[in-house]
Amino acid sequence: MEIKGSVAxxxxxxxxxxxxxxxxxxxAGAKVAVVDMVQKNxxxxxxxxxxMGGEAVGIQANVTSEADTARYIKGTIEAFGQLNIAVSCAxxxxxxxxxxxxxxxxxxxKKLGLDKWQAVIDTNLTGTFLTMRxxxxxxxxxxxxxxxxxxxxxxxxxxxxxxxxxxxxxADALMPKIIVGEFLMRGIRNIRCxxxxxxxTATPMLTGMNQDALKAILEDVHLGRLVAPEEIASLISYCVxxxxxxxxTIEITGGLCYPKGIAK
Amino acid sequence: MPxxxxxxxxxxxxPSGDRWDISYKLPSGASALAAAGLFPGLSEADAAVRTLALxxxxxxxxxxxxxxxVTHPNRIGDLKIxxxxVTHPNFIYWDKDSVSSPKTL
Numbered sequence: 001m002e003i004k005g006s007v008a009x010x011x012x013x014x015x016x017x018x019x020x021x022x023x024x025x026x027x028a029g030a031k032v033a034v035v036d037m038v039q040k041n042x043x044x045x046x047x048x049x050x051x052m053g054g055e056a057v058g059i060q061a062n063v064t065s066e067a068d069t070a071r072y073i074k075g076t077i078e079a080f081g082q083l084n085i086a087v088s089c090a091x092x093x094x095x096x097x098x099x100x101x102x103x104x105x106x107x108x109x110k111k112l113g114l115d116k117w118q119a120v121i122d123t124n125l126t127g128t129f130l131t132m133r134x135x136x137x138x139x140x141x142x143x144x145x146x147x148x149x150x151x152x153x154x155x156x157x158x159x160x161x162x163x164x165x166x167x168x169x170x171a172d173a174l175m176p177k178i179i180v181g182e183f184l185m186r187g188i189r190n191i192r193c194x195x196x197x198x199x200x201t202a203t204p205m206l207t208g209m210n211q212d213a214l215k216a217i218l219e220d221v222h223l224g225r226l227v228a229p230e231e232i233a234s235l236i237s238y239c240v241x242x243x244x245x246x247x248x249t250i251e252i253t254g255g256l257c258y259p260k261g262i263a264k
Numbered sequence: 265m266p267x268x269x270x271x272x273x274x275x276x277x278x279p280s281g282d283r284w285d286i287s288y289k290l291p292s293g294a295s296a297l298a299a300a301g302l303f304p305g306l307s308e309a310d311a312a313v314r315t316l317a318l319x320x321x322x323x324x325x326x327x328x329x330x331x332x333x334v335t336h337p338n339r340i341g342d343l344k345i346x347x348x349x350v351t352h353p354n355f356i357y358w359d360k361d362s363v364s365s366p367k368t369l
Contacts, residue, residue: 031301043296050285055301059322075322078314079302 001084001145003240004029008085009076011063011131014041016203017151018089020229021236026054028237030085033076034058037090055080063090063127073134082142085240086135087149088128088172093205094120095161117164124168132175132193139191146191147240150175154199154253173197173249180247192246194239199253202226222255266312271325277308277315284311286319298322
C-alpha cells in the first residue's frame, strides 16, 4: 500500500511515539488524524503538520470510550473520505509490584490497587481493541485497503513491577494473529494487521523516569541508547508499504538483552 | 473567510492554497488549529458546509451543568443530611397537600 494519498489515524498522536508516527506519515504524503486526550498537544502537532505542508485533523478523545472511538473514526472519514491506517499508540503506565512487604514484619503492607490495574488495562488493551475493531469495521464497509497497527511492547515478555502493563501488551501482541485469522475466516482480504513491540524508547514516558534506573536499563541495550520514536515511525511506514508483512508482531528494541546477554 | 458558531465555539474556515484550514477560538481567546489542508478544490461555501459537518462530528455537544453541587458534603456538624424520601407513604407535597400552599404563585 502506498503511503502517499492514504489516510492514517493515530491514537496518542499528541506526543511520544504517536507524534513521531503522524509526522512521519504526513511527511510521506498521508492525510492524518491526530487523536489524543490533550487538546494543546493536538493543536501543536496539527500546527506542525500544517507547517510541513501536510493535511491533518485533530480530535480530542478518550480511547477507552466506545462513543469517543466511534466519533474519531467517523471524524476521520468525514475529513478525508476514507481510512487506511490505524495505529494505537495511546498508552499509560501505573507501575507497582502486586504485593509490597513491610521490611520489619515481612507481612503484606500494600497491594497494587485495582485503580492502577484497571486504568492500564482500559487504555492499553481495551482502547487498542476498540480502535482496531472500529477502524476495521470502517475499512470493511468502505472497501478500502487497510493496515491495523496495535502497539505492543518488549515488556510483553513479563516485566516485574508492570503486571498491568505487561498483561495488556502481551494481549496486544496477540491481536495480529487473531484478527488476520478471523479476516481469513470471514473472507476479508483488504486489511492486514501488524503489531509493533518497541523497546525502551525516548519518549516523555521514559525520560521522566528515575535516571539511574534508565542508565541501568541502557547497559542491557546492545545499541547503547534508547530507540528514537522516529525509528519506530519509520518501521510502521515500512509495514504500510510491504504487503507481505501481516499477522505478526515486530520487535524494535535496539537489541535489548537480559543482564547476562540473552536477547529479550 | 466564513465563520460559524457551533456549541458555543467560534470556528473559522481559512484558505490555504487550494485547501482549507479550520481554526477555533479557545476560552482564553487564543486561536487553535482544528484541521489543516482539508477539502482541496472546494469553493468557500462548500468548504463551510463540509466544515460544519466535520465539527459536528469531532466536537461533541457539551452540556452546561448548573447544579446541584454533588460534591457538597451534606453535613451539619456530625449530622448527614440524606434528603427526603419522596417514596415514603407519609411524604407530603407542600404544593399539592398543604392548605397553606397558595393556589396561584
